[in-house]
Amino acid sequence: MYNILVVDDREVFRRKLKRMPYWEKCNGKFRISGEASNGLEALELLRKQKIDLVLTDIRMPLVDGISLLKQIKQENLCSCVILLSEYAKFSYAKEGILNGAFDYIVKPIDNTKVEDSFERAYTFLSSISETAPSSVRYIDALAEYILSGNLDDTMVYARHVDDELEKDTQSREARAICMNDLLKKLEESLLSIKPYLKKYFMMKDLFHIDLQERTNETEAFTFAEWISRIFKELKPFIPKTDNRMVREMCELALEQPEEKHSLAGLANTYFVNQKYLGSLFKQEMKVSFSQYLTFLKMRRAEILLLDKCLKIYEIAEVLGYEDVEYFSRIFKNTTGWSPSSYRENLLRK
Incomplete structure (x- = not known):
């Protein structure tokens, strides 16, 4: 069972969140083990007890959500942070993602949004280990952004993976091998959501980099470049309509x-x-x-x-x-x- 810390300056929101049906049917995957009304209180709690996931609002007094996120990452206080905001502006999501947020949920939240985000968070928390590259954690979220049809969000995530690959790998060849591993995971994640995609693509060509072919290229290629190609190929097969x-x-x-x-x-x-x-x-x-x-x-x-x-x-x-x-x-x-x-x-x- 993973411990959650809820951080929001409005007590009524924290009460509403705790009453959501998801916590009853998640089969003991999570429990809300702490609450805080601002980032300062949250940091005090995080330094005292083990928290696996922080769900925090962005706009709060004393220490806001983005500042809290940065401090959590700096002190390595928690593996997974999900941001909340009443503002569906890309700039908020972008700043959060660039600073290592796992996900970004726009208020008002409902049980479907909570279930979707926390099920992915559970998969991530269950899979990470001390030896696993940190870039792996972003793949499920990257799949969601590709399927949302939003290129800006997708590329922010992809560039963040590139940054993590720079930290986790020493050579160009090692980076390319890691990219193929991540592309394979991305393929699996996308097909688990949209299995029909395999009817229209040779998946092994789209989600695999030919290392021998790329070895002779003078300029290094990036994970983000490959994701851009995948996004453009998949876009006609992902209907973008609210109707x-x-x-x-x-x-x-x-x-x-x-x-x-x-x-x-x-x-x-x-x-x-x-x-x-x-x-x-x-x-x-x-x-x-x-x-x-x-x-x-x-x-x-x-x-x-x-x-x-x-x-x-x-x-x-x-x-x-x-x-x-x-x-x-x-x-x-x-x-x-x-x-x-x-x-x-x-x-x-």
């Missing part, structure tokens, strides 16, 4: 690109007008639903074409196309290659 219906439509298509999804059928499912649903989808995603489906099917076809045992007509059938010539025509319009030429080009590489 529940549109998000569910995207996820359905992403998870089942082989199925024949129709706007009419989905309109019946949601009890809405078909024309309205089509307009809503295009407004949110900037393409029509049929264009989105075609994009996903053609990307899935690219992956299936890597399997030399599959005939082109079989790939067409798998993706719901009864006419292989029609499928080939759409594929060429999308990629610029016929399916057979695309496959031949891949095999030559």
Whole structure:
């Protein structure tokens, strides 16, 4: 069981936090073993008792949350700090992350936010050891930021990992090996949340650095550069919309690109007008639903074409196309290659 210290200048918030259902159903993973109304009180408690996780507000009297975080890291008082704030400004998150915060939660908090953050914190606390590189702790959070679609947040985390790698490794070669280990963990973390991604990518190419190929390069490459590439590749496959219906439509298509999804059928499912649903989808995603489906099917076809045992007509059938010539025509319009030429080009590489 991990001990939590809650730091907030409002007693009513601390009481509300302690009453949240998560603490009852977390199966003894955590317990709130201390409270403080400001950073100064928190530091006194941290120096006296073992605390595994600090949950602290940013804006407080005497010693604020960021100053508390810096002091905790300087004195090595706690392994995991989660920041709270009523302000959803990136500058707050950025400053916290750069100073070693594990996560950043925007108030008002609810049980879902608490459960999500603390389950990841539990995974981190369970995995760290004296010999584990400190950069490992950021991978689950990095996966969350990639899936949020926010490049700024993602790159702040990635650059922080680069800083940790500089401390933990002595040579360029050792750093590259550590990067591959972290990329493997990042792949696992992303797939645990969005398993459909493996339908659209050769994951070993996207999440693995060819060390032999990179050895001859004169300039050192960074973890952040690789994460930027991953972010750009994944972005079209991570729907960014606040509309529940549109998000569910995207996820359905992403998870089942082989199925024949129709706007009419989905309109019946949601009890809405078909024309309205089509307009809503295009407004949110900037393409029509049929264009989105075609994009996903053609990307899935690219992956299936890597399997030399599959005939082109079989790939067409798998993706719901009864006419292989029609499928080939759409594929060429999308990629610029016929399916057979695309496959031949891949095999030559």
